Amino acid sequence: MRATDSSRQRSDKNGSERAEHLAGLIMTLARREGMKAGDRLVEQRLADALDLSRAPIRLGLKALEAAGLARGEPHRGFVLAKNPTSGAVQPALAAVRRSEQVYTTIAGDVLASRLPPDVTEAELLRRYDLSRAELQRLLDRIAAEGWIARLPGYGWRFAKTVSSPEAQVQAKAFRAVIEPAAIAQPGFALPQEVITRLRERQQRVFDGEIEKMTIGEIFHSGCEFHEEIIRGAGNPFFLEALKRVNSIRRLFAYRSFADREGMRRHVREHLRLLDLLEARHYPEAAELMTRHLQRPLVEGLS
Amino acid sequence: MRATDSSRQRSDKNGSERAEHLAGLIMTLARREGMKAGDRLVEQRLADALDLSRAPIRLGLKALEAAGLARGEPHRGFVLAKNPTSGAVQPALAAVRRSEQVYTTIAGDVLASRLPPDVTEAELLRRYDLSRAELQRLLDRIAAEGWIARLPGYGWRFAKTVSSPEAQVQAKAFRAVIEPAAIAQPGFALPQEVITRLRERQQRVFDGEIEKMTIGEIFHSGCEFHEEIIRGAGNPFFLEALKRVNSIRRLFAYRSFADREGMRRHVREHLRLLDLLEARHYPEAAELMTRHLQRPLVEGLS
DNA sequence: GATTGTATATTGTTGCATAAAAGAACAATC
DNA sequence: GATTGTTCTTTTATGCAACAATATACAATC
Numbered sequence: 001m002r003a004t005d006s007s008r009q010r011s012d013k014n015g016s017e018r019a020e021h022l023a024g025l026i027m028t029l030a031r032r033e034g035m036k037a038g039d040r041l042v043e044q045r046l047a048d049a050l051d052l053s054r055a056p057i058r059l060g061l062k063a064l065e066a067a068g069l070a071r072g073e074p075h076r077g078f079v080l081a082k083n084p085t086s087g088a089v090q091p092a093l094a095a096v097r098r099s100e101q102v103y104t105t106i107a108g109d110v111l112a113s114r115l116p117p118d119v120t121e122a123e124l125l126r127r128y129d130l131s132r133a134e135l136q137r138l139l140d141r142i143a144a145e146g147w148i149a150r151l152p153g154y155g156w157r158f159a160k161t162v163s164s165p166e167a168q169v170q171a172k173a174f175r176a177v178i179e180p181a182a183i184a185q186p187g188f189a190l191p192q193e194v195i196t197r198l199r200e201r202q203q204r205v206f207d208g209e210i211e212k213m214t215i216g217e218i219f220h221s222g223c224e225f226h227e228e229i230i231r232g233a234g235n236p237f238f239l240e241a242l243k244r245v246n247s248i249r250r251l252f253a254y255r256s257f258a259d260r261e262g263m264r265r266h267v268r269e270h271l272r273l274l275d276l277l278e279a280r281h282y283p284e285a286a287e288l289m290t291r292h293l294q295r296p297l298v299e300g301l302s
Numbered sequence: 303m304r305a306t307d308s309s310r311q312r313s314d315k316n317g318s319e320r321a322e323h324l325a326g327l328i329m330t331l332a333r334r335e336g337m338k339a340g341d342r343l344v345e346q347r348l349a350d351a352l353d354l355s356r357a358p359i360r361l362g363l364k365a366l367e368a369a370g371l372a373r374g375e376p377h378r379g380f381v382l383a384k385n386p387t388s389g390a391v392q393p394a395l396a397a398v399r400r401s402e403q404v405y406t407t408i409a410g411d412v413l414a415s416r417l418p419p420d421v422t423e424a425e426l427l428r429r430y431d432l433s434r435a436e437l438q439r440l441l442d443r444i445a446a447e448g449w450i451a452r453l454p455g456y457g458w459r460f461a462k463t464v465s466s467p468e469a470q471v472q473a474k475a476f477r478a479v480i481e482p483a484a485i486a487q488p489g490f491a492l493p494q495e496v497i498t499r500l501r502e503r504q505q506r507v508f509d510g511e512i513e514k515m516t517i518g519e520i521f522h523s524g525c526e527f528h529e530e531i532i533r534g535a536g537n538p539f540f541l542e543a544l545k546r547v548n549s550i551r552r553l554f555a556y557r558s559f560a561d562r563e564g565m566r567r568h569v570r571e572h573l574r575l576l577d578l579l580e581a582r583h584y585p586e587a588a589e590l591m592t593r594h595l596q597r598p599l600v601e602g603l604s
Numbered sequence: 605g606a607t608t609g610t611a612t613a614t615t616g617t618t619g620c621a622t623a624a625a626a627g628a629a630c631a632a633t634c
Numbered sequence: 635g636a637t638t639g640t641t642c643t644t645t646t647a648t649g650c651a652a653c654a655a656t657a658t659a660c661a662a663t664c
Contacts, residue, residue, distance in 0.1 A: 018655085025454075043608070052455045053657045054608090075608055075663050122645055132646095133618060140442055146542060152327075153354045153626055154645050161538045174539035177483040185475065236463045237476035240448060241543040320625085345638070355627045356638090377633050377638055422657095424615055434616095435648060455656050456615050 017097055020067075022060030025050055027069060031084040041070060041078040099138055102128050106138070107251045110147070110158050120155040145247040162251060171245050176293040178241055179226065180286040182233035183277075190232040190277050198228055199274050206267045210260060218263065219253040225270055229277070229289075266295075322369075322395050324362030327352055329371065329395070333386040343372060343380040369395055401440055404430045408440075409553050412449070412460050422457040447549040464553060473547050478595040480543055481528065482588040484535035485579075492534040492579050500530055501576050508569045512562060520565065521555040527572055531579070531591075568597075 026041065029049055041061060043054045050057070061078045064070035072078040105128065109115045124135055139156060142148045147162045161167055182188065205213070205221060213221070223246045230238050269292050276285035328343065331351055343363060345356045352359070363380045366372035374380040407430065411417045426437055441458060444450045449464045463469050484490065507515070507523060515523070525548045532540050571594050578587035 042606095044606090051453050051459075055656050055658090056455060058609095059655095077608060120645065131618075140445075143442075144446060151353050153358060155626095157353075159538070170537040170539055173487065173537055174543070177480060177540075178543075181479040181483070235472040235475060236461070237472055237543075237547055238479075240546065241476070241480075241539075244542065244546075245539055344636095346636090357626050357628095360639095361625095379638060422615065433648075457656095 016059075018056075019059040019063035021097060022056055023063035023067065023069070026057070026060045026064060027084050030080060035080055035084060037080050037083050039080050041080060043077065099130070099134050102130055102134075103138060103141070106142070111163055111252060113163055115158065117160070118151065118155055118157050146244055147248060147251070162248060167248070168252060171249050172293060174245055175226075175242065176290060178238055179230055179293060180289045182230045182235070182238040183282055183286040183289055185233040185235065185238075188233050188282055190229065192278075194228060194232075195274055195278050198225060199271065201225075202267055202270045202274070206264060206271065210263060210267070215254055219250065222266075223250075229273075232277075318361075319399055320358075321361040321365035323399060324358055325365035325369065325371070326395050328359070328362045328366060329386050332382060337382055337386060339382050339385050341382050343382060345379065365395070371395075401432070401436050404432055404436075405440060405443070408444070413465055413554060415465055417460065419462070420453065420457055420459050448546055449550060449553070464550060469550070470554060473551050474595060476547055477528075477544065478592060480540055481532055481595060482591040484532045484537070484540040485584055485588040485591055487535040487537065487540075490535050490584055492531065494580070496530060496534075497576055497580050500527060501573065503527075504569055504572045504576070508566060508573065512565055512569070517556055521552065524568075525552075531575075534579075 026046055029046065030039075030041070041064075043057050043061070046057045046060075047054045061070060061072065065072050065078065069081055069084075070078045071081045106115070106124075121132075121135060121139070124130075124139075125132065128135075130138070139148060143150070143156075147159045148156050149159065151157055161170075201221070202225065205218075210218065227239060227242055227246070230242050233239075269288070273285060273288055273292065276282075276288060328348055331348065332341075332343070343366075345359050345363070348359045348362075349356045363372060363374065367374050367380065371383055371386075372380045373383045408417070408426075423434075423437060423441070426432075426441075427434065430437075432440070441450060445452070445458075449461045450458050451461065453459055463472075503523070504527065507520075512520065529541060529544055529548070532544050535541075571590070575587060575590055575594065578584075578590060
């Protein structure tokens with residue numbers, strides 16, 4: 001049922017997991033910044049943007065080079081080799097962190113009630129092949145996302161919330177309260193450049209990219225859209241609350257039906273919303289957001 | 303500036319910190335359950351209520367006995383020696399966990415900007431006298447409360463949120479959205495016994511207990527009140543969101559001015575709210591909640 | 605003058621041995 | 635029959651040393 005215990009070798013066939021992860025961060029950043037093939041990847045700038053020092057950035061750049069996504073010459077630094085579209089990145093950087101896989105497995109096991117509500121760390125260690133330290137990080141992360149909590153003695157308890165079938169409906173109801181309210185807040189404002197960026201992205205999705213995206217990407221894109229908008233209220237409590245809800249929604253996102261046509265309608269609504277926001281018709285925007293979040297069908301994204 | 307390094311002796315003059323903490327949990331529970339002097343403290347019941355086994359409960363009971371708050375006879379278990387009023391408990395159980403003290407110190411240092419926004423664990427270890435393990439627990443807790451986050455490399459970053467002066471206003475604005483909305487949710491309902499319990503408690507406070515309470519207690523009581531009510535929506539996302547806001551508000555709660563008269567008005571409003579809720583006049587209750595949260599003066603509690 | 609390359613200092617992680625805490629089972633007592 | 639007392643097992647915490655990752659400072663290069 002499980003791999004032998006001591007078989008946890010790192011997957012160092014060429015680059016370490018860590019380096020590939022860093023490479024991924026760099027590419028994601030490059031895409032967000034709208035960089036093109038040929039643009040320079042300046043170490044210090046990347047380091048500042050990612051809240052890291054140059055040392056790990058360097059590792060990432062080397063990994064990118066190894067993957068053919070960047071080219072480097074001595075004393076001249078690195079340069080993007082390809083446009084950083086989502087399609088180009090994934091296949092080249094295949095390494096998925098193991099703790100990430102376990103995270104997914106646990107999430108699935110919880111949703112399917114294959115795990116009891118109360119578990120000890122020792123049980124989890126036996127069940128999933130992890131080191132103690134990895135498990136603890138994972139548990140802390142899950143705790144931060146709000147679907148597990150330490151018991152006072154030994155062990156942890158999964159939130160009933162997650163596995164309950166109503167969770168999706170409740171999440172939606174909550175969002176239907178905070179998102180329009182955020183838009184209706186007195187100081188609400190969205191910088192023009194944010195609107196532009198969001199519109200470009202949604203437009204691209206609408207114009208066909210959606211066919212090539214995985215469920216996970218579609219979901220992620222939707223979350224980003226809504227989070228950027230709620231940020232406009234300038235009140236971190238709104239943003240934080242939405243992020244938390246989204247981190248839980250992500251758990252059952254993969255279950256949702258991939259109704260591409262419904263998604264297109266959904267994205268069109270995003271575009272309309274942006275129009276209203278740009279025109280500063282906030283009350284109308286808030287109202288549209290309410291309706292948007294009350295639509296029955298396309299539960300997966302939003 | 304700091305205590306010598308190896309001076310971290312446990313405060314074992316008689317009972318351990320841990321035992322006193324457990325004793326505190328038992329007393330808190332006893333008060334919540336409305337127990338009186340003379341009532342039996344059945345181990346298994348306490349264990350179930352606190353999600354622990356009998357072993358730690360036992361320690362707590364012994365500590366209670368040592369503190370004169372419980373009496374035990376062989377084979378007959380323990381019995382409450384005094385009514386578990388808040389006044390009786392505090393002086394007898396003086397041990398405050400050290401990590402709790404450090405928590406408070408850090409909170410103060412952050413609020414007063416005596417700490418830089420980015421800190422390494424090593425810096426914190428040097429600054430506060432803690433073991434590595436204690437510090438990590440503390441950081442995880444603070445992260446769960448949402449006012450610090452790991453940086454991708456070494457170190458942690460405090461949320462700008464907390465030290466910013468607008469935080470209080472923003473917290474209030476957020477609550478003014480979610481709390482009335484929760485009451486207005488379709489399925490909202492509050493069990494009669496909850497209403498009764500809340501009313502008793504608020505009435506006691508109103509009838510004079512308020513004069514004897516510390517700022518911390520008043521604040522805590524207010525949070526409990528609002529959290530119990532929002533729970534009535536049956537939607538855990540509302541409750542969770544409120545709890546998070548409250549855990550941050552607690553940080554600057556102690557600063558607020560102790561305007562007892564204002565607080566009495568505030569508590570009277572709580573009582574009126576309970577009347578409306580009992581009568582199931584939810585729209586009116588929601589409206590009152592909105593006004594309640596928009597009152598300018600008594601920011602400390604609510 | 606900015607950026608990269610390299611060496612060094614600092615910081616945090618991991619695994620392990622040991623100690624402490626909690627849980628569970630069962631006997632003793634009321 | 636329920637509850638406490640006792641014992642034994644399991645689980646987790648802690649401190650430490652070796653190790654890995656990150657940060658920093660400064661020289662080399664464009």
